[in-house]
Amino acid sequence: MALIFLDFCSIYLFLCVMKGLNLKRIVAFCGVGLLLSCGGDGEGGGTLFENLTGLTPANDVELGKQVDDQILSDPEQFPILSKTEYASSYTYLNAMMNDILESDDIVYRELFAWDLKIIEDDATLNAFATPGGYIYVYTGLIKFLENADDLAGVMGHEIAHADQRHSSDQMKQRFGLSLLSGILLGGQSDQVAQIANGLASLSFSRGDESEADEFSVIYLGDSDYACNGAAAFFQKLLDEGQAGSTPAFLSTHPSPDNRVEDINAKAETDGCSTEFILETGMTYEEFKASLP
Ligand SMILES: [Zn+2]
Structure with a gap:
């Protein structure tokens, strides 16, 4: 069982193409987590519709755990930083995540796992989350x-994809319930592989991406971080000239410049603070220096 969703994967694909990285690596990366799991006991606040269509919020957590187990079992592709060896790095990042999760707009604060891991790969500009709140951030x-604030913005975006259950919806639309149900019921590896091989073309809809950007502003508006932090990633792509020609697979997504505009417009409408956070413990530069 297992279902995953990619997120910044689409951006990663874009950057890979721009950098000329090979397609096999892209497929391998994007395929990984996308396994789907099910259960269906209806726990976790599932509605009748959700129970009939197969995935409840509690199922999301189960799916996320399956994906997390798979990721942990593949350290070659996912070199997770040790939580004991890099305790100070994790303390910094978990404090950031927990601050964001304090927002009243988080629906599944108690139910979801909200487990964060750092993947040691300096060549990858990405972060992603599974259903149920397992979050991965690349060095x-x-x-x-x-x-x-920039990283908090991306993290808010990822939290939104999990909390708004975009991943579950995307998996159902892309693969259909019969395939997912088969995996959920039996966990056949060939079906899991079928899903994994199809993942390169899986991405969030324009609506999901825009919604995740908006929720990032909303969550951060309840925190001490600049509420438009999510715009920084896209702005930097623009500044460095990496967003000049959008490849076809990103054509259905808001372009980076539109996303910067939309995020900043949402921040202005909400009237939330765009001042950088005053860090009292480790600074962001010190946090970066704490990583390998
Ligand atoms: Zn996204």
Whole structure:
């Protein structure tokens, strides 16, 4: 069982293409987590519709755990930083996540796992989350960004994809319930592989991406972070000239410049603070230096 969703995967694909990385690696990356699991006991606040269509919020957590187990079993592709060896790095990042999760707009604060892991890969500008709140952040993204607020913005975006259950919806639309149900019931590896092989073309809809951007502003508006932090990633892509020609697979997504505009417009409408956070413990530069 297992279902995953990609997120910044679409952006990663874009960057890979721009950098000329090979397709096999892209497929391998994007395929990984996308397994789907099910259960269906209806626990976790599932509605009748959700029970009939197969995935409740409690199922999301189960799916996320399956994906997390798979990721942990593949350290070659997902070199997770040790939580004991890099305790100070995790303390910094978990404090950021927990601050964001304090927002009243988080629906599944108690039910979801909200487990965060750092993947040691400086060449990858990405972060992603599974259903049920397992979140992964690459060292490449952390080092690419310049302020804690920027990373908090991306994290808010990822939290929104999990909390708004975009991943579950995307998996159902892309693969259909019969295939997912088969995996959920039996966990056949060939079916899991079928899903994994199809993942390169799986991405969130324009609506889901825009909604995740908006929720990032809303969550951060309840925190001490600049509420438009999510715009920084896209702005930096623009500044460095990496967003000039959008490839076809991103054509259904808001372009980076539109996303910067939309995020900033949402921040202005909400009247939330766009001032950088005053860090009292480890600074963002110190956090980056704490990583390998
Ligand atoms: Zn996204």
